[in-house]
Amino acid sequence: LDAEAIERGKASSTTCVACHQADGSGMNIPGGESWPRLAGLDRDYIVAQLKAFKDGSRNNASMLAFANMLNDEQMVDVASYYASLPVKANTPPAVDEAVLSHGEKLATHGDWSRYIVACTTCHGVGNQGNGSVFPALAGQHPGYIAQQIKAWQDGTRKNDPQELMATIAKRMDENDIAAVSAWLAAQ
Numbered sequence: 001l002d003a004e005a006i007e008r009g010k011a012s013s014t015t016c017v018a019c020h021q022a023d024g025s026g027m028n029i030p031g032g033e034s035w036p037r038l039a040g041l042d043r044d045y046i047v048a049q050l051k052a053f054k055d056g057s058r059n060n061a062s063m064l065a066f067a068n069m070l071n072d073e074q075m076v077d078v079a080s081y082y083a084s085l086p087v088k089a090n091t092p093p094a095v096d097e098a099v100l101s102h103g104e105k106l107a108t109h110g111d112w113s114r115y116i117v118a119c120t121t122c123h124g125v126g127n128q129g130n131g132s133v134f135p136a137l138a139g140q141h142p143g144y145i146a147q148q149i150k151a152w153q154d155g156t157r158k159n160d161p162q163e164l165m166a167t168i169a170k171r172m173d174e175n176d177i178a179a180v181s182a183w184l185a186a187q
């Protein structure tokens with residue numbers, strides 16, 4: 001990460017703090033639209049998402065407006081800034097042990113009877129992310145994780161390479177989504 005890019009990105013992030021917070025930790029909004037944690041995400045992953053909001057392959061009204069305000073260079077700057085921030089511990093949701101263990105099973109082993117591939121296969125060891133293609137899921141907000149899986153199910157997010165996430169999302173039911181989101185958020 002380039003120190004000057006981080007400085008420039010910090011200056012332009014003032015328009016993002018209303019939702020993503022000054023420390024980039026975002027916010028879980030149960031029953032509403034959660035704001036993802038951006039702190040510590042991969043720079044090039046963030047840039048790819050901003051471009052996806054701009055070109056509509058990822059459909060979100062708030063983010064369309066903010067991505068539209070950034071040119072390519074400003075995207076790299078603001079992404080450098082968020083990538084440089086430390087990840088803060090999340091507040092895990094209070095859910096039953098049985099729900100958590102179902103979530104853990106899906107995340108670490110998958111469910112081959114339904115062709116649900118374990119999240120760690122792609123999202124990296126401990127679901128901490130793997131390069132610029134596979135974002136970290138560990139410690140992300142549960143509301144946001146669930147929101148994204150549903151967005152792939154209903155087709156409002158269609159920017160994933162090779163439809164990797166769309167395919168898996170469509171094999172998951174409501175219980176799976178709640179369980180895997182809760183478990184991942186607590187990691």
Ligand code: HEM
Pocket residue numbers: 012013015016017018019020033034035036037038041046047049050058059060062063066067070078135147148151
């Ligand atoms: C998602 C960046 C401003 C609300 C995202 C994501 C990025 C991002 C990179 C995707 C994260 C991921 O895929 O893990 C930014 C930047 C901003 C900004 C750089 C300032 C220029 C805002 C503001 C709001 C907002 C002000 C609220 C009005 C959201 C929401 C999502 C999101 C709701 C999730 C969208 C979805 O469900 O697909 N933002 N954001 N953002 N942001 Fe922002």
Ligand code: HEM
Pocket residue numbers: 036048106107116117118119120121122123133134135136137144145146148149159160161164165168180
């Ligand atoms: C992105 C969940 C398994 C490939 C994501 C995101 C979530 C998610 C919530 C969005 C993160 C964000 O916006 O910050 C899961 C869960 C899984 C799983 C719960 C296990 C049940 C997999 C597997 C693959 C994969 C097995 C590969 C075959 C991807 C890719 C993206 C992604 C490529 C980024 C898409 C993009 O660029 O927009 N996943 N995932 N995921 N996932 Fe998964």
